[in-house]
Amino acid sequence: MRLGIDLDGVVAAFNDGWTELHNAEFGGELHPDMVTMWNGLHTLAGFESMGEFWAWARGNGERPSVFxxxxxxxxxxxxxxxxxxxxxxxxxxxxxxxxxxxxxxRWLADHEVPTTEVHFVDRKHEVPCDAYLDDSPLVLPDLVTHRPDALVCRFVRAWNDPVDGAHDVAGWNEFERLVSDFAVTRGDDAQ
Ligand SMILES: [Mg+2]
Known part of the structure; x- marks a missing residue:
């Protein structure tokens, strides 16, 4: 099966990474557990807007980007x-x-993530997959709507809520089990 896998909040510890960098540069005491809203990053980080947040997170002459x-x-x-x-x-x-x-x-290569396809898109449902794993409260409903035959999995996070038609997974082991069961249900060879 084709498994559509999100990165930040699913494979990569984005909130750990940016709060650590923020503390190092501004001397604060932010903790990743303080991120509880999808769109609240800039407020927590003390910026006026997400535009300002991303301008900071971007690489500069002193360091690479947060990613x-x-x-x-x-x-x-x-x-x-x-x-x-x-x-x-x-x-x-x-x-x-x-x-x-x-x-x-570079990050995908550093960690030898076993992928043969990488897509940078906002409309994730346009990439056809048999199963999806994501944590975005904006993306998950779209996947359920546009990919009704797919196994859509919500990586349970403080910043998302249950979505009708999506399966909740609390960790990677649960996702692996759901994928395996789904493959059996479909009668696939790969399990
Ligand atoms: Mg994500």
């Missing part, structure tokens, strides 16, 4: 490797500013 040195979330890479080994196709589908693309590609 260059994110940590992996627990079990993400190990599970992706197993799914890849089970003959599934790992399709990375991520939405981010265009300036973040080179650092994101």
């Amino acid at each position: 260059r040195h994110l940590q992996l979330l627990p079990d993400a890479i190990e599970t992706l490797q197993r799914l890849d080994g089970a003959r599934h196709r790992i399709v990375i589908i991520t939405s981010k500013p265009r300036w973040a693309i080179p650092d994101t590609l």
Whole structure:
């Protein structure tokens, strides 16, 4: 099966990464658990707008962008490797500013993420997959609407809520099990 996998908040620890960088540069005490809203990052970071937030997160002469040195979330890479080994196709589908693309590609290479396809898109449903894993409260309803035959999985986070038609997963092991069950239901060879 083609598995459409989001990056930030699913594979990459974006909130850990930006709060750590923010603390280092501004001397604050932000913690990733303080992020509880999808659109509240700039407020928490003390910026006027998300535009200002992204201007800060972007690379400058002193350092690369925030996307260059994110940590992996627990079990993400190990599970992706197993799914890849089970003959599934790992399709990375991520939405981010265009300036973040080179650092994101470097990051994928650094961690040897087993993918053969990487898409930088806002309308994620336009990339056809059999299953999707995402944490965005904006993306999940779109996936359910436009890909009714797909297994749409919501990575449960403080900044998203249950979505009708989407399956909740609290961690990578649950996603792996759902994918395996879905493959059996469809009668696929790859499980
Ligand atoms: Mg995400």
